[in-house]
Amino acid sequence: xxxxxxxxxxxxxxxxxxxxxxITSAGAPFPDSLLLIAVGSFVAQGDLDYGPVIxxxxxxxxxxxxxxxxxxxxxxxxxxxxxxxxxxxxxxETFSRTWGAAGIFFSRWLVGPLGPWINITSGLxxxxxxxxxxxxxxxxxxxxxxxxxxxxxxSDKVEAIADLLGNLTWVxxxxxxxxxxxxxxxxxxxSSTETGEDRNLRSPPLSPARQDI
Numbered sequence: 001x002x003x004x005x006x007x008x009x010x011x012x013x014x015x016x017x018x019x020x021x022x023i024t025s026a027g028a029p030f031p032d033s034l035l036l037i038a039v040g041s042f043v044a045q046g047d048l049d050y051g052p053v054i055x056x057x058x059x060x061x062x063x064x065x066x067x068x069x070x071x072x073x074x075x076x077x078x079x080x081x082x083x084x085x086x087x088x089x090x091x092x093e094t095f096s097r098t099w100g101a102a103g104i105f106f107s108r109w110l111v112g113p114l115g116p117w118i119n120i121t122s123g124l125x126x127x128x129x130x131x132x133x134x135x136x137x138x139x140x141x142x143x144x145x146x147x148x149x150x151x152x153x154x155s156d157k158v159e160a161i162a163d164l165l166g167n168l169t170w171v172x173x174x175x176x177x178x179x180x181x182x183x184x185x186x187x188x189x190x191s192s193t194e195t196g197e198d199r200n201l202r203s204p205p206l207s208p209a210r211q212d213i
Contacts, residue, residue, distance in 0.1 A: 005035060009042070014052060018060035025064025025140075027116040032061075033147055040151020050152065054144055061140040062133075065108075065119045069132060072123025092117030096125060101135055108139025109146060 008016040017039060024032040036057060042048045096103050096118050104127075107118040122132050 005030065006038065009035075009039065013048065014056045017053070018056050018063075021057055021060035022064040022067070025061045025116065025119075026067040027064075027120075033112060033143075036144060036147035037151035040148040040153070043148065044152045050148070053148055054141070057144040057148065058137070058141045061108075061144065062136055065115070065136050065140065066133070068116050068119030069123040069129065072120035073126065073129075074123070089117055089120060093121040093124065096121045096127070101131065104132060104135045105139045108136065109143030112143070 005020060008020065017035075020030060020035060021032060024030040024035075039048065039053055039057070043050050043053055092114055095107075095114060099106070104118060104122060107114045
């Protein structure tokens with residue numbers, strides 16, 4: 001992990017944790033999951049208290065997510081494209097439209113790399129803000145609790161746990177993409193079959209003369 005982040009946590013504690021997570025959730029490329037695991041190790045050592053860490057970290061992440069949502073909602077597509085790769089935004093938008101509320105919830109903690117882009121595309125597609133906020137709070141609370149608890153439990157294996165979870169995240173993301181593609185193919189095949197059946201049903205019966213021929 002970046003030594004500067006650890007230094008900020010050691011010097012400023014919870015205010016630094018709040019600011020870092022707000023910035024990363026808004027889209028800055030910081031290792032936020034590894035940061036939470038490290039924070040969990042601080043909790044295990046008695047340097048920080050578990051309850052305040054959970055509340056402050058969740059609040060910081062939620063604030064950052066709302067910034068991303070606002071940029072997409074009121075900044076529009078041109079501003080969103082300037083803030084990140086257009087292909088990532090397109091993928092996140094497809095994911096968001098396909099999965100809806102589930103996409104927002106799972107991108108908080110299970111497929112975290114998509115989180116900042118889902119925030120922007122949720123704003124772009126004018127997803128209901130109250131609903132987004134509720135899903136965001138629940139998902140971020142779960143994410144913070146999982147990673148801080150892991151760091152607290154395995155404080156001597158922070159790097160190993162972070163690597164394992166990072167690899168697992170991409171595996172889960174790949175499986176989700178495969179499921180979406182499989183479902184789309186299934187729907188396309190079923191639609192094609194139903195169209196063919198409709199055409200057969202609509203075809204007029206042959207006249208007696210034609211039947212004799």
